Amino acid sequence: MAVIQTISKREKLLHSALVLFGENGIHNTSTASIAKHAGVANGTLFHHFDSKQTLIEALYISIKHDLSQCILLTRDTQALPIKEQAKLLWDLSIDWGIKNPSSLIFCQKVSAENVLPLSLRLAAMKQELSILETIITTGQTQGVVANYPMDLMLEQCKSQIITSGLFFINNSLLYSDNVYKQSAFDMFWRAIAIND
Amino acid sequence: MAVIQTISKREKLLHSALVLFGENGIHNTSTASIAKHAGVANGTLFHHFDSKQTLIEALYISIKHDLSQCILLTRDTQALPIKEQAKLLWDLSIDWGIKNPSSLIFCQKVSAENVLPLSLRLAAMKQELSILETIITTGQTQGVVANYPMDLMLEQCKSQIITSGLFFINNSLLYSDNVYKQSAFDMFWRAIAIND
DNA sequence: GTCTATAGCTGGATAGAC
DNA sequence: GTCTATCCAGCTATAGAC
Incomplete structure (x- = not known):
């Protein structure tokens, strides 16, 4: 029986942010577009990350890791x-x-x-x-x-x-x-x- | 008799844009801050340049030249x-x-x-x-x-x-x-x- | 945890007096 | 050419129902 690997919305948000930041630049990417790309509501992003800045830093740290x-x-x-x-x-x-x-x-x-x-x-x-x-x-x-x-x-x-x-x-x-x-x-x- | 070399507001705007773009990034620099840094009114910027994009391109071309x-x-x-x-x-x-x-x-x-x-x-x-x-x-x-x-x-x-x-x-x-x-x-x- | 709705603000750009 | 005043879109972040 295969284990269903659910990707948390938090991970989806990080991934979408990475993609969009790369395509459009960081300042030029809105939190709204990240949420939309991740298939997640706007407010959910701010549940997982205090601010856009926090999201950027979390992403940076995970990549460096x-x-x-x-x-x-x-x-x-x-x-x-x-x-x-x-x-x-x-x-x-x-x-x-x-x-x-x-x-x-x-x-x-x-x-x-x-x-x-x-x-x-x-x-x-x-x-x-x-x-x-x-x-x-x-x-x-x-x-x-x-x-x-x-x-x-x-x-x-x-x-x-x-x-x-x-x-x-x-x-x-x-x-x-x-x-x-x-x-x-x-x-x-x-x-x-x-x-x- | 010395010639008074007046720097046009257009040049001032280009120079201020260059400095601020370098310090803060391009997307992260507002046209308002450029005008303020140049000691020029907001609307004056859009008299000399159709848009922020036009300003960026004019600056780029002048630098490459x-x-x-x-x-x-x-x-x-x-x-x-x-x-x-x-x-x-x-x-x-x-x-x-x-x-x-x-x-x-x-x-x-x-x-x-x-x-x-x-x-x-x-x-x-x-x-x-x-x-x-x-x-x-x-x-x-x-x-x-x-x-x-x-x-x-x-x-x-x-x-x-x-x-x-x-x-x-x-x-x-x-x-x-x-x-x-x-x-x-x-x-x-x-x-x-x-x-x- | 996730959503909808919206507050509150900032940015690019325009209008019109001078 | 330069200014002031302002419009409107889009942004970050919050509030509150579910």
Whole structure:
């Protein structure tokens, strides 16, 4: 007997918000349209979330949680050569973006429309970049990664991953093309690597 | 006798819009706040611009025009080695960003909040990237630049330049630090170069 | 928890005097 | 060209029945 998996209205609202925020922008999406898209009454939204702002923050936190779950798998792999660790991180990140395009686009809009308190943004970013920072630091001590300033490297690496993710979202056919996939990682790696 | 340079209210409105769009996001900036910031009456804004949308597009076009003016200087330099052409393009772009931080931030928000018709965005991008494309193509025929797919390279290069620009805007002291400046260009160049 | 109805406000845009 | 005054649509959020 199959278990009927009921999706709560709260989850429906979060999902609809994610989709519409991605399509129209956050400020440009009304709570009314979110409720309508979720097939839920207007007032129900404000039963589950105190305000539109609360909804946005809940969505952001759930997405960051999901992403970090997907990427934390890297922890087992600290014995691998640095380049392969980097490749794994890159693959996991891009795969997550391909599978959750709305989430990646939403994250981009969140930072562009600065809708979040700085404290929340900084906390999420610290956590998000910590794996990358470990890889770079280790690579530098091994003489495999260039000694550019860390803050600059983190910004560039993060930006390259997001750009690649968005590129493959917008050109989804190309993600199965190994030339594109390999090229994107090569550019990422060679920007920071010392040899090869 | 000094000429009194009067700044028209239209220009004041454009300037105020640029500043406020950058600070608060485009959708999140009201026409009333723009008029107030410009020291101009509400109705005056709609005398100069048919709608908020028209204002946004006029601003975008004027910025793109300004940017291309600054960068077209590269045309004289086709005799230089490719790496130096790339450096010149990079320097001019970053310098423009440092001198016009609001403009760079506005451009970022325009693409993130997709407020412009696709046609306008594509036209601007084509023009913007043509110099970069020429440099890459020439570099490839000379065997100096890697043969990754052009569309991917253009996206990544553009993103690296914007990221560096925003980084130096947010950390303005570091722009006079040659280690940072050189590192940022090195990452840009090594991502696409074949040999150092 | 979910709905309907609506309050209360803000935003883009217009009309018309000067 | 610039202003003041104002219309009206659409938004967030609340109240109260079920």
